[in-house]
Amino acid sequence: MGGGPRTFPGGLSKWQHKRMHEKLARQKEQGLLRHEKQLYLARLRSEIRASHLPGAATASASTPASPDRGGGPTSSRAHIRALADRFLRPGAEDLWNEDDGPLRSARLPRPQKQPVRSLPSGARLVDWDQAGSEEKPPRRGGGGGDWKHWEELNSEEPSAGKGTGAGRNEPRLPAVNPKRAFNQRREYGTVAPWWWQWSPGSGTPSQRKESSFGFFGARRCYSGVPFLVSSGALMPLGARQLAEVGNGRKGTPLALFNQERLYAVAARRFGQKWGKDSSDEDGDDMPATKRDLRLRKFVASREEDSEDDEAGETSAIRRKWSTAALRNCDMKKERRVQLKTYEEENNDIAGRIQELREEIRNREVMGSERRRYESRGESLFTNKRFDECGISPLTVKALTDAGYVQTTVVQEAALPICLEGKDVLVKAKTGTGKSVAFLLPAIESVLNAMKSNTNHRVSPVYALILCPTRELAVQVTAEANVLVKYHHGVGVQSLIGGTRFKLDQRRLESEPCQILVATPGRLLDHIENRSSFSVRLMGLKLLVLDEADHLLDLGFRKDIEKIADSLPRQRQTLLFSATVPKEVRRVSQLVLNRDHVFVDTVGLGAVETPTKVQQQYLVVPHELHFHMVHRLLREHIDHEVNYKVIVFCTTAMVTEFMYIMLRDLKLNVREIHSRKPQLYRTRISEEFRDSSRLILVTSDVSTRGVNYPDVTLVIQVGVPPGREHYIHRLGRTGREGKSGKGVLLIAPWEEYFLKEIHDLPVEKALVPHIDQEMKQKVDDSIKIVDMSIKEAAYHAWLGYYNSIAEVGRDKAMLADLASSFGVSIGMEKPPSLYRKTAIKMGLKDVPGIRIRK
Numbered sequence: 001m002g003g004g005p006r007t008f009p010g011g012l013s014k015w016q017h018k019r020m021h022e023k024l025a026r027q028k029e030q031g032l033l034r035h036e037k038q039l040y041l042a043r044l045r046s047e048i049r050a051s052h053l054p055g056a057a058t059a060s061a062s063t064p065a066s067p068d069r070g071g072g073p074t075s076s077r078a079h080i081r082a083l084a085d086r087f088l089r090p091g092a093e094d095l096w097n098e099d100d101g102p103l104r105s106a107r108l109p110r111p112q113k114q115p116v117r118s119l120p121s122g123a124r125l126v127d128w129d130q131a132g133s134e135e136k137p138p139r140r141g142g143g144g145g146d147w148k149h150w151e152e153l154n155s156e157e158p159s160a161g162k163g164t165g166a167g168r169n170e171p172r173l174p175a176v177n178p179k180r181a182f183n184q185r186r187e188y189g190t191v192a193p194w195w196w197q198w199s200p201g202s203g204t205p206s207q208r209k210e211s212s213f214g215f216f217g218a219r220r221c222y223s224g225v226p227f228l229v230s231s232g233a234l235m236p237l238g239a240r241q242l243a244e245v246g247n248g249r250k251g252t253p254l255a256l257f258n259q260e261r262l263y264a265v266a267a268r269r270f271g272q273k274w275g276k277d278s279s280d281e282d283g284d285d286m287p288a289t290k291r292d293l294r295l296r297k298f299v300a301s302r303e304e305d306s307e308d309d310e311a312g313e314t315s316a317i318r319r320k321w322s323t324a325a326l327r328n329c330d331m332k333k334e335r336r337v338q339l340k341t342y343e344e345e346n347n348d349i350a351g352r353i354q355e356l357r358e359e360i361r362n363r364e365v366m367g368s369e370r371r372r373y374e375s376r377g378e379s380l381f382t383n384k385r386f387d388e389c390g391i392s393p394l395t396v397k398a399l400t401d402a403g404y405v406q407t408t409v410v411q412e413a414a415l416p417i418c419l420e421g422k423d424v425l426v427k428a429k430t431g432t433g434k435s436v437a438f439l440l441p442a443i444e445s446v447l448n449a450m451k452s453n454t455n456h457r458v459s460p461v462y463a464l465i466l467c468p469t470r471e472l473a474v475q476v477t478a479e480a481n482v483l484v485k486y487h488h489g490v491g492v493q494s495l496i497g498g499t500r501f502k503l504d505q506r507r508l509e510s511e512p513c514q515i516l517v518a519t520p521g522r523l524l525d526h527i528e529n530r531s532s533f534s535v536r537l538m539g540l541k542l543l544v545l546d547e548a549d550h551l552l553d554l555g556f557r558k559d560i561e562k563i564a565d566s567l568p569r570q571r572q573t574l575l576f577s578a579t580v581p582k583e584v585r586r587v588s589q590l591v592l593n594r595d596h597v598f599v600d601t602v603g604l605g606a607v608e609t610p611t612k613v614q615q616q617y618l619v620v621p622h623e624l625h626f627h628m629v630h631r632l633l634r635e636h637i638d639h640e641v642n643y644k645v646i647v648f649c650t651t652a653m654v655t656e657f658m659y660i661m662l663r664d665l666k667l668n669v670r671e672i673h674s675r676k677p678q679l680y681r682t683r684i685s686e687e688f689r690d691s692s693r694l695i696l697v698t699s700d701v702s703t704r705g706v707n708y709p710d711v712t713l714v715i716q717v718g719v720p721p722g723r724e725h726y727i728h729r730l731g732r733t734g735r736e737g738k739s740g741k742g743v744l745l746i747a748p749w750e751e752y753f754l755k756e757i758h759d760l761p762v763e764k765a766l767v768p769h770i771d772q773e774m775k776q777k778v779d780d781s782i783k784i785v786d787m788s789i790k791e792a793a794y795h796a797w798l799g800y801y802n803s804i805a806e807v808g809r810d811k812a813m814l815a816d817l818a819s820s821f822g823v824s825i826g827m828e829k830p831p832s833l834y835r836k837t838a839i840k841m842g843l844k845d846v847p848g849i850r851i852r853k
């Protein structure tokens with residue numbers, strides 16, 4: 001048992017005390033982050049303000065009078081750069097949270113042909129204070145946006161944008177009243193951005209607002225701040241440009257380009273996050289996930305837009321700096337926005353534009369290639385061969401033996417970056433070869449480490465691969481063993497729960513182990529109990545988290561943190577998964593370094609499930625679920641000669657019940673769930689992998705990563721715990737680009753879940769008829785199941801749905817639903833609960849819940 005006092009100050013239990021501290025730490029971290037953001041924005045504001053103060057034009061970047069300016073250890077500009085680097089770099093979106101304002105919703109019409117937002121040829125500076133009231137954009141203070149002003153703005157725009165002569169070709173510098181400008185800005189709130197881009201359009205103000213998302217994404221006009229106005233576009237003027245303009249330099253549009261990239265990122269960020277009134281208008285009371293999706297759609301619509309020829313070079317530049325630009329191969333390689341000097345910008349800007357154009361074109365080719373593959377349902381393999389990837393020839397030989405010659409899309413995208421030694425977060429669809437994509441860098445790093453460290457008596461563990469389930473760890477170990485077979489002296493071992501600790505230990509000490517595949521719990525046991533093992537981990541070069549989003553979930557996070565603490569900081573970390581929710585991107589910083597690369601081969605807004613898997617859902621009353629599963633299986637078996645089906649159930653005990661029932665119905669069925677001994681699980685897993693004409697009934701232990709080739713149908717009975725579970729379960733079929741089918745079977749009250757997967761191509765299926773004879777057969781099989789299993793299934797079912805917010809909130813309803821589930825498995829009245837359990841579940845005194853005396 002754990003040591004330490006049982007009660008803590010304030011009468012708190014150990015766990016309450018721990019939770020309280022965790023909460024405080026979280027709050028502190030959030031506070032620091034908020035503070036940093038505010039500081040960053042304040043710095044930018046002060047830079048602008050300073051550039052307009054009398055004498056600022058001639059003053060250098062550091063003025064002793066100003067605490068911001070170089071007097072301190074960090075100059076304001078350096079500080080801005082440092083903060084921009086933190087908050088505005090691509091991939092840092094997740095450092096922004098809900099407190100920064102709602103996400104920009106994306107109910108966008110398909111953008112009309114936008115005027116080319118090339119760098120402004122007819123640029124001029126406009127100060128709203130100077131421009132007169134008609135030209136002023138709407139204020140944000142008080143009652144939200146007044147879109148009338150947008151109309152006025154629109155009517156004013158042609159004269160602004162279509163100026164002739166010198167005014168058209170050169171920035172015009174209006175006299176600016178900085179004090180007023182700044183004060184007015186402050187009227188609008190504290191951390192709101194002042195960038196906005198506007199393009200002329202027609203229709204209602206809100207439509208125009210929506211169609212005005214251009215280079216900088218969706219954003220608002222912010223009064224009192226100078227803007228750069230070009231034909232059809234208002235562009236933000238960064239502090240630095242202002243300073244340069246103030247310094248009397250000729251701020252040609254091209255000179256502003258590099259700066260613009262920075263602000264494009266910034267404005268995209270602000271555009272998404274800022275502006276409560278805009279979200280109100282767009283019905284922003286939707287959940288965050290939905291808003292994310294809308295945001296993704298918005299970004300996708302920008303991509304369509306960019307196909308316009310007219311959009312030409314600027315859209316290419318725009319896409320270069322947007323996440324959407326990266327399409328099917330979203331590699332955010334460039335982490336830092338370099339703030340160059342004015343002269344440097346001028347000198348190499350043309351070259352850079354050319355470079356960017358080339359790069360975007362290449363990416364488009366890659367993207368369209370991939371889409372072509374997907375739409376035609378062709379293979380996911382690329383033209384790149386493993387022998388061109390810079391990996392050891394012996395590994396290539398092993399790959400060839402295994403039949404792997406060409407890389408898959410994810411391997412082609414991730415390998416070069418992983419081999420460079422960078423930290424990487426990789427998102428790729430299920431069954432596309434992620435395991436090989438992380439095993440190859442693992443082997444390479446082991447080989448490199450072994451070359452340089454030859455004098456160890458017991459070799460350190462150089463590569464550690466963490467998997468959430470035992471089945472997956474066993475599978476990855478087997479795959480790694482195949483790949484290292486020609487590397488003599490390189491050993492792969494696994495540490496998983498359910499085996500004998502002492503045996504593991506002996507094996508670790510007596511056999512080589514440079515690559516270790518482990519589940520977190522068992523690994524921690526070894527770390528905490530064997531100091532010699534911890535020492536071996538100190539030589540670690542590479543850490544991999546397979547199914548990273550699950551490992552960083554609340555259930556595993558603490559273990560992962562502890563494990564990470566006991567590993568050397570100087571290491572490479574790779575995270576792989578088919579799903580990367582926003583929250584996970586945020587917490588991924590726990591293990592990844594700040595300059596990590598995000599490789600997304602799915603692409604923003606793209607469907608996250610395999611294209612060749614047909615997805616359907618069936619809504620059937622609970623009492624008929626078991627009959628329906630039987631009906632679906634029979635139908636599938638009749639049509640598919642080499643059928644291989646996985647039936648996912650909500651809990652281990654419901655799985656057990658389903659298995660016994662189906663076995664009694666003479667179906668060729670096997671079961672795997674957490675209540676089974678590990679040896680049995682491994683044996684069944686291998687049997688199912690190697691055979692066909694078999695049905696596997698299983699719980700979430702088989703949801704992720706497990707590779708059973710040629711599964712023809714996946715049935716999910718009851719709602720999965722979340723969208724990610726749905727995607728991973730479905731991903732057991734349609735692997736390696738093959739086709740498959742998925743059916744989600746839910747009760748009418750579970751239809752709420754459909755909202756979570758509304759962007760996936762899931763169609764409603766007609767409910768097949770169940771004749772009386774078939775129904776009777778199933779009823780008879782249900783009767784033969786032992787009552788103790790039924791009771792356990794009822795309890796497990798109750799626990800599962802109690803933990804799902806949508807159902808668990810209303811306890812009376814939950815008790816009702818549980819009773820009807822009880823009836824569906826042949827229990828006339830629901831079994832009683834232990835008082836303690838009922839209290840824990842919040843079900844004490846709930847009608848319909850019986851308490852054991």
Ligand SMILES: Nc1ncnc2c1ncn2[C@@H]1O[C@H](COP(=O)(O)OP(=O)(O)OP(=O)(O)O)[C@@H](O)[C@H]1O
Binds near residue numbers: 405577
């Ligand atoms: N380059 C390749 N050539 C041929 N087959 C490959 C290649 N890479 C992987 N495979 C095969 O593709 C299948 C799926 O691979 P893997 O299990 O690594 O997918 P995954 O992306 O990790 O899936 P999941 O998200 O479900 O974990 C495996 O059978 C693997 O052997």
